Amino acid sequence: QLVQSGGDVMRPGGSLRLTCAAFGFSVNSDCMIWVRQAPGEGPEFVSVICSGYRTNYAGSVMGRFTISRDLSKNTLSLQMDNLRADDTAVYYCGRYGAHTGGIDIWGQGTLVTVTS
């Protein structure tokens, strides 16, 4: 399973770090992903990290968000800088199967609210 922490209420321009701890599997066993969902909206891809530390980001967060893995702690992180109001969403971490194209394990979600 995946257990998330780190959601908060933030001011525009602020920074926040989300963490996702994996239990029962290694965060290095496949790709790990962040997906967000704004209130009343569908899911939106944020970022993914795969083997060899290959990463990919949504255009809306590129240059502001950084995805990383800590293999010693078996955790996934998302460093979010220069937050904007439209970053407000529930953020989910997940395990993404590079060979299946699906997210088969999801965290419980954590709410990030960016408001002045």
Added chain:
Amino acid sequence: DIQMTQSPSSVSASVGDRVIITCRASQDVSSWSTWYQQKPGRAPKLLIFAASILQSGVPSRFSGSGSGTDFTLTITSLQPEDSATYYCQQANSFPLTFGGGTRVEIK
């Protein structure tokens, strides 16, 4: 980015009915189509990947089909616990993109 267009946006059906949800990609995604079920306040749940492969533990009344740009999720014999919002997603290329969702309501 590849756009995924789902229809209908909502459907109301009775227990035992067959429900069909469609998803159209803005360009060819081969068989890289995935379907999720989401209930309020919960994370999405993987139902189908690679267009037609049922995720382990998912009831066999769920099935997926299609390739290229047109995909279908079918629920045969709708059950009360199937009340949820369903999303398609393409995995052909990053950024992954999701459809707008289909809300399934039980009459």
